[in-house]
Amino acid sequence: MKMITFFLVGLTVHVVFFISIFDIYFTSPLVHGMTPQVISLAPPASRLVLVVADGLRADSLFTPLPNGSSRAPYLRSVIEERGTWGVSHTHVPTESRPGHVALIAGFYEDVSAVAKGWKENPVEFDSVFNESRHTWCWGSPDILPMFAKGASGDHVYTYTYPAEEEDFASTDASKLDTWVFTQVKSFFQSAKSNSSLRASLFEDKNIFFLHLLGIDTNGHAHRPMSREYLENIGLVDSGVAELVSIVEDFFGYDGRTAYVFTSDHGMTNWGSHGAGHPSETLTPLVAWGAGVHNAQRVTGPQPYNDPYLQDWKLEHLRRVDVSQADIAPLMSSLIGVPIPVNSVGVLPLSYLNNSDQFKAESMYINALQVLDQFKVKMTHKKETTLSFLFTPYKQLTESKQEEFRHKAKTLIKQAKYEDAISMCQSLISQSLEGLVFYHTYDRFFLGCSVVLGFVGWTSYVALVILKTHTSLNRYPNLLRQNPNYTLWRLCMCVTVVITVFLFIQRSPVTYYIYCLLPVPIWYSVLKESATLTNLIHSAPTLPLWKCLGYFVLVAIGIELLVVSFFHRAMLTVGLAVLALWPFLSGLFPRAKFQTLSWFLGCLCLAVFPLMPVVGREPNIHLVTCAGLLTLFTSACYLWSSRQRTPLHLGSRQQFVAQMLHVAVCAYVPSLTHSSLQQKQGLPLLNQIISWTTLASSMLVPLLSSTRLFHRLLSIFLSLTATYLLLSTGSEALFPPVLSWLMFVWINIEQEAMIAQGVSGRQELSFVDFSANIDITKIRQLKLDDIRRSYFFVFFIITAFFGTGNIASINSFDPASVYCFLTVFNPFVMGGLMMWKVIIPFIIVMCTFETIQVATQLSSRSLFFIVLVISDLMALHFFFLVQDHGSWLDIGTSISHYVIVMSMTIFLMILSVVTHILTSRRIALGRRAKIHFP
Template structure:
């Protein structure tokens, strides 16, 4: 009962630590209550056509064919003759939803909002569509509804195809784009005979949005270098040319239509996206029409870090790069609508073909719009902070931004750029500086409480880890206890300690109440109080440790401390460089030789060494970008069958398996054989564009536990190799126990896991148990990163679930891929459970050691979290902490599951026994 209480408290503490990262780093940046800002001058365009080619890479559009022609001749002619072009730089995660939010709303959506919904708008934010008079949208049901739901006045009209059409196994996904172009054509045709619709179309401030998903779908299914992907680009180019001709004819070539062509994200060579590879973050941007600059020729090569300009043969034309969020204010400026109030984009003036006065007014409006957000954010933080503790953003505190705004307004009112052109550059430069500082101020107030919350979490972290160490020493170590009288003195000493904790709690609560802090702040700030109370209450254990020091092997203890510390650092570095896992496995491979086990168990020691070296090859393999290799899947199935047959043969010689166990074993082997064949059959069917066979789908869903075999990559070989090493680990740990003079070695087949013996009464912890706990943590990390890393987790590649479904469904596909990640975890957890029982170890004490090791890693990553540098660096640092904390919580839950899996005996087809 005490153990269960401890687990529940530990689970609660780690859930709080885990959620703290979302309050510190993943809170929504949105504020409300701003006044919409619009440029007062007449806009150059009455309407705008936005075309987003989902999943289109910049180089796929701009690179010429070997014969010197372009696969997108119409857009190429626009770039060279009548438009402005550049690269739109996206941010991580490079997914469709955040990409479209940045394009249309002008801000980068936080992770917490992305997790709340996919097809609908989970938070109220302003967008270009919301500010228009009317917006008509055609495309995917995954993107369009979220902008329609958040729009006021029901003026956003969406036309979507059924979700079932998004099938990765379809013969030609470009039909999705053909559907969009056909629907737009029918729409304008019907408008000619529909007077009310025609009247709406002829009004200004209208937007037409075409979301083209065919390129993305073909990229996932066939890779971006495939003919399907490249041909789809040509289809889109032809469709855009026909669209422009149709729109111009409908509006009588009035020259009042602006066009923007771009993409939400790119795609890697292997057909995935989500991370920060340049092929994912570099997307094309082409703008032309009313109010947009014509092609501008340059005489000298422009310097760009990506080095693509010469490859694209466009070095003679000015390239204007933007951040993805900058496109929203560009569209708003072209048609004269208010800038989206939540936008953090900066208007790219080089795209505008208008007077200097219009540019100055537009960038000024942009500055006021960003400043509105800053003022709201500052006032909110000021209201919830004691006046003597409030520290304003230094730039505006010194320069008095209100005075600066009045000065800018005076410039616009009194100085006409027509008469004083030199003042324009000064105004624009001043506005750009104002926007930059306002964005810095927004970030400053958005992260205002980060240091305070971080200190609270670290204090709680250290308190919890210290308490667990004291519990281990007190309960599971042989220490010289102090006399009972002194213990009574310590008990009386806890009375003022309790009073002190109550006083601290009252002071913290009062402080948070005065500042009107959120409820979660109370949790983060008050949690360290009971934790440190428990630590101070158990401080006598430290005295017991000191008294026991003369009888302890101090040099051995120091050696273990150094080795474990080095091992923890190796695991931390492995999050950044997977090759460190290879180094760790090579070191582990020589453990039997260094510990003297080789002399007592040569075969098991050699098997351990070979298993570690085989597993060490996987972290050196590429994590993403691998083409499917069905032969590896077949090899994995054959390897699993061979290993199972060997074990079955050896157990038959020892007669340690019952008949029902053999029947179950044969059934499992048959399922493995079927699962090894299904991916090959599915891959062949998809290659021939015959779709997913129903039989394969049924087999895949009924054998869900063998998902890894369906990955189609070298991942299929990883579980058999890991399982073999885990099997050897169990046996060699038993030999290690015999070497230490502990008897009771049992054959694996005779171990009774369901006996529920309280093995804490059998023996206390030994220093070697620290090594066993570290091995477990190391293998858990290896199971997670052995065939992947952050890039492979963030990159969405549905190829591994094609045996289950091919129709796009992010939640089901994400769940299946998560289950694939969990399978190696279960293998390691079941092994650890077996070692605990087979070697007569205390499951509680070992789990506490594992908890300390994982918490030290989590604390390490908490200090490594950063809010500066590239967005990929920021996201990666946060992901590391989240992964370690999730692992700790997951291990707590999984330990219960594996105990059930290893303590229950399954019976298949056991005949009933009849007695006379």
């Protein structure tokens, strides 16, 4: 019962630490209560057409063909003759939803909002669509609904195709774009005979939004350099040309239509997106029509240092780059609607072809709109902070705000438009900095609370290890009941003070949790201070130099693991060092075969961190080779173990069936890949085999014998079969190599136990996971167990970073799930990819469970050490979290902490799962009730 209580408490503590990072760094930047700002001057356009080519890279559109022509001749002619062009720089994550939110709402969506939902999440922010008189949208059911649901009034109309059409195995994904263009054409055709619709269309402040998903789908399925992707760009170009003709014809060429063509994100060469590679963050922007500058030729050097202009052959035309959020105020200005109140975009004046007065007034409105957000944020923080503790943003006090506004307005009245624009841009910059200041106002306070809890929890676990799992000399407990009672009263007083303080400041409920959690943790630590006293008294009897050496080596090892998050090659260095361990520890003379196997296994596994996580070309032949390697190693084991632990007929039949199943799963990816290449779709039989394999992967091992190696082999075969179906290349070789090393690790740890003179050793072949543990044979922890625990943490990190993983968002390759489904479904696909990441975890966890049994330790003692090592890593990453630098640097530092904390929580849960997976057996009929070896 105590272990269950400790597990639940530990899980709760780590969940709180995990969630804290979202309150500290991932809170929503949105504020509410601002008043929309409207320009008094007439806008240049009555309507706007927004075309978003999902997944279109800037270089794919702008780079001409080898013969000098363009794959997008219409848009090229717009760039060269009657429009303004540039690059729109996106933010991480470069995904469709945050990209469209930045384009249409003008701010960069927080991660917590993305996690709420993809399709049906109600709009909790203002947008250009919401401010328009009418907006008509055509395109994907994954994007359009979030801008329609929650919009004030009923003026955003969406037309979407069925979600099933978003099929990566489609013979022609460009049909998604053809559908959109066809629907728009029919829409304007029907409007000619529909008087009410025609009247609405001729009103001002209207928007037409075309979301084109074909390019993105073809990029995922065939890569951005493929014929399908590039031809889809040509189809979009001709569709835009026809669209402009239809719109101009319908409105009688009145010159009141503005056009904006852009993309939500780009795509890597290997067909993924989500991170910060230039191929993902550089997207095209082309604007033309009413209120937009015509093409402007330049003779001098462009104000951009990148090498792209020469490749694009556009160095003679003025290029105007923007941040993606800047497009929202540009669209608002063109049709005269208020800039979305949550926008942090800055109006790109270089795109506007209007009077200096209009530009100055528009920039002034932009400044007021951003300033309003700052004022609301400041007021809210001031109201929820004690007056003597409140620190204002000194660069933008209330007096300075009023001074800014007055000067800018005066300059506009005096027709000093350039000066007014400069002052407004300065005000916007100050307001944005002030928003960040108040948005991160409580960050230091919350961070200190979390660190205090972290240190307390790690100290408590260390004291529990010393108290319950070591052989320290016992001395009388120096902390009697009276001091404990005094300590309890002190903690209660601290709790009351913290609660009152947070209540006065009207802090959120989560603040109470973060600030109060350290109190019971440190109460528990101080209660165990006698254990520390015992350690001090026992110090003279301990091998201090050996202890110090172990702790120094583990500290260096932890630093190596931390660095490996930034440089995966450090795992190769670590594995090379681990390969020498048996030689350095003196195990080689007594276990030569195991030592050489360990050495070769470490070196083979060391190759994988040197291989690219992303950008790999699919190589289905390697998947087939991985299947053959799995069959070979399994057959060798069964053959070598036939004398020591003969298999019963039922077990033999199960292993033969599992091996045949692996052979089938090794062939299914090849068959699926061939079918998709021929554009014949996903074969139904392959899909049935894949889903059946996935569903049975955790059940089949429960049918096998609970003898140690038999059960481990069954788990390995079952999980590898699923992993093969989720592989596209060299990563399929990772589980067989990892499993080989894990089997060797079990054997070599047994030899290490003999070398240490531990009695009661059993022959591993006869160890049974389900047998009742003889408590009298459970030993106390020794220094060498720290090394075992570190090895486990190291292999867990290697299992995570050794091959494709979620550390980089753009490592996701949709081709990995094509054996299961090809229709776009982000949550199912994400779940399958997560299971692929988990499979190596389970292999390592089952090995660790085995080592605890084989080395005669309780199921919790080694895990306690693992918990301390993991928490030290997490605390290290907590200090590495940064809120400055590039968006990618900030996101990376936060994601590392999230990964380590998620892994710690996951390992606590997975330890229970692996215990069941190794020690339980499903009884099928009477025969299954007999325990066979």
